[in-house]
Amino acid sequence: MHRGSSTVTDTPSLHRNQGVTAPEGFRAAGIAAGIKASGKPDLALVFNEGPDLSAAGVFTRNKVRAAPVQWSEQVLKSGRLRTVILNSGGANACTGPGGFQDTHQTAEAVAAALSDWGTETGAIEVAVCSTGLIGDRLPMDKVLAGVTEIVHEMAGGLSGGDEAARAIMTTDTVPKQVALHHPGKWTVGAMAKGAGMMAPSLATMLVVITTDAVADAEALQLALKNAAGKTFDRLDIDGSCSTNDTVLLLSSGASEIRPSQSELDEAVLAVCDDLCAQLQADAEGVTKRIAITVKGAATEDDALVGARALARDSLVKTALFGSDPNWGRVLAAIGIAPIELVADRISVSFNGSAVCIDGAGAPGARDVDLSGKDIDVIVDLQIGEHEATIRTTDLSHAYVEENSAYSS
Amino acid sequence: MHRGSSTVTDTPSLHRNQGVTAPEGFRAAGIAAGIKASGKPDLALVFNEGPDLSAAGVFTRNKVRAAPVQWSEQVLKSGRLRTVILNSGGANACTGPGGFQDTHQTAEAVAAALSDWGTETGAIEVAVCSTGLIGDRLPMDKVLAGVTEIVHEMAGGLSGGDEAARAIMTTDTVPKQVALHHPGKWTVGAMAKGAGMMAPSLATMLVVITTDAVADAEALQLALKNAAGKTFDRLDIDGSCSTNDTVLLLSSGASEIRPSQSELDEAVLAVCDDLCAQLQADAEGVTKRIAITVKGAATEDDALVGARALARDSLVKTALFGSDPNWGRVLAAIGIAPIELVADRISVSFNGSAVCIDGAGAPGARDVDLSGKDIDVIVDLQIGEHEATIRTTDLSHAYVEENSAYSS
Secondary structure (H helix, E strand, O other): OEEOOOOOOOOOEEEOOOOOOOOOOEEEEEEOOOOOOOOOOOEEEEEEOOOOOEEEEEEOOOOOOOHHHHHHHHHHHHOEOOEEEEEOOEOOOOOHHHHHHHHHHHHHHHHHHHHHHOOOOOHHHEEEEEEOOOOOOOOHHHHHHHHHHHHHHHHHOOOOHHHHHHHOOOOOOOOEEEEEEOOOOOEEEEEEEOOOOOOEOOOOOEEEEEEOOOOOHHHHHHHHHHHHHHOHHHEOOOOOEOOOOEEEEEEOOOOOOOOOHHHHHHHHHHHHHHHHHHHHHOOOOOOOEEEEEEEEEOOHHHHHHHHHHHHOOHHHHHHHHOOOOOHHHHHHHHHOOOOOOOHHHOEEEEOOEEEEEOOEEOOOHHHOOOOOOEEEEEEEOOOOOEEEEEEEEOOOHHHHHHHOOOOO | OEEOOOOOOOOOEEEOOOOOOOOOOEEEEEEOOOOOOOOOOOEEEEEEOOOOOEEEEEEOOOOOOOHHHHHHHHHHHHOEOOEEEEEOOEOOOOOHHHHHHHHHHHHHHHHHHHHHHOOOOOHHHEEEEEEOOOOOOOOHHHHHHHHHHHHHHHHHOOOOHHHHHHHOOOOOOOOEEEEEEOOOOOEEEEEEEOOOOOOEOOOOOEEEEEEOOOOOHHHHHHHHHHHHHHOHHHEOOOOOEOOOOEEEEEEOOOOOOOOOHHHHHHHHHHHHHHHHHHHHHOOOOOOOEEEEEEEEEOOHHHHHHHHHHHHOOHHHHHHHHOOOOOHHHHHHHHHOOOOOOOHHHOEEEEOOEEEEEOOEEOOOHHHOOOOOOEEEEEEEOOOOOEEEEEEEEOOOHHHHHHHHOOOO
């Protein structure tokens, strides 16, 4: 896969300077509606011009679900979406029945503004995503005024993907977008925000993916579920899980090309995988990008549970922040994971150097150089054939700093 | 329960200036054997003069178990212990068969030195505890020379409890000991090290409890298991779990008084509870002492799992470090716990002030003052009758600092 290549070949190419408006049939916009006290952009719109309006979505597994998650999951049952409205500056989570009414009212306002503009739209075709502090009601006067403004903004131009990607940022330091072109054929575009992941998530992860491929809602849902399970679900910054995580996939069918399910799966997976790398690199307080692989496990689930346990262990994460090859903490952390293992068969390597062989220290283990930004941890349980990788980050001073003063 | 009282009454009294040698029939010593590069005390001995040698123990639930844990669990199957030798400066964990031989050799050396001194002792009567960095072999020349020296030291004096409590410290800033006197009757004494807990544990927790009560090994095991389940098992600093955690209870029977099982249970619980408070207060990098209670749960297990999930959540812990009443993070964290709950019934209070009622923010929630050292978090699920409390701490800069440079 070529990144940043612009030569026209048959090989799909990824471009990080394009996003949701890269596929044909999509418009977007991003504005500052005054929801954030800082005055930064805080409202985004992604609009599907059609001809198709197929859509699919996956949502947080948290039992405490924000109003926009409850709303969007409902409207997606139709498998159709005309548009997605996204706000930063407030999560609209734990806001009671009033908060749900706010989401409903936002969707109604978007539908009305689009209908006024000439595209007859019902609230049921409008997904809503929110991110920010949990527990406060949104300033609805500003949201509603912003809805009118952003539909005008979107109507006035053909692109706006960059602005949309910027308007959904919270603690993100850079906007995240990517497009995958199948030259002369069809395209997938996407934007994301969040310094976390799908289920476990440091901050809310919001992702909107667009494509001009022809695909019905079932095909989109299959592709999205497959991709999310292999990418966002395996990015674990701190084991926390947002009330608002949402990933949406919309298709316009404007390319008039219907890819096979496996072609669609592959393209959506490539886009999600690239977004994941961008999310990991920009996670709150990150100084290290860490990939933890557990292999030789009895089952894939054991490998996943083991890798996740390591990715969440504060002692492992602080050691790696300190570039300290303290492999004993890896053994201690995997030893309490509820998986099948035999202590004196476990071998561990850091960046390809063996640090622990069959449960005991390898020569030179304390001298392995972990000073670079990327650290590969491989734990071989040596009892089976299965493996899984979790992407995570270190636990740094900056993480503590950012998260100790977020709401105040 | 009176703390620090010295008047003779029928009420049991706790004294933190006494430890394992407070009960009759126990001697102890602590020396610097040169295991720690710093030259600080690193070897401790607790010796039971009898007449009884009953003993019980509970150990880490980690599947990766240090050599001294494997050894001590074996020797305790007899229900008898003459002595406990403890070292700091090295965990002797993940050290392979050679590490186990080191532990065995240490026990043999202690038995031989005690036999030379006149108390015929077998290695099977010697428990061994180690704490420090995982993965390195112990400097056995220093350990063995230290064993000879510490037996002489112990033989020369009648007390030494303070020195023993100091010799087991690693990142502890203060020694931890306590004695519970039943005036004119029997006594329980104890020492502890560690900034963590029983199963989940920041650093190894080692505890030795002594009593001059008459009690057989089964009675001691019952009392210890009950107490550990209610105290050390509910102290959760960072969800990590040591390879070396050990709690031992030895009785000399020297008081010639046999308490009832419930009297013994109560006394051992009181001592463990007080040690827990000392461990929590001295946990690595702690700036807040936090008690998290989940009540109104469907089962006690649900309450415990929920409270533990909150105690391990990095976003909750960094918010409390920042004295930030960010109750939304409590909702998000409990929402992914694998327990029965209904999002819009959950109510939360911080230090007695309601911050969330029925899943939505309470008036004034953002203004609750959490600037003090103690924070009480109560989460009421309002679906059942069960509750549980976990003691934890905040996640601070000092925690990251201490743990990012431990082995180097």
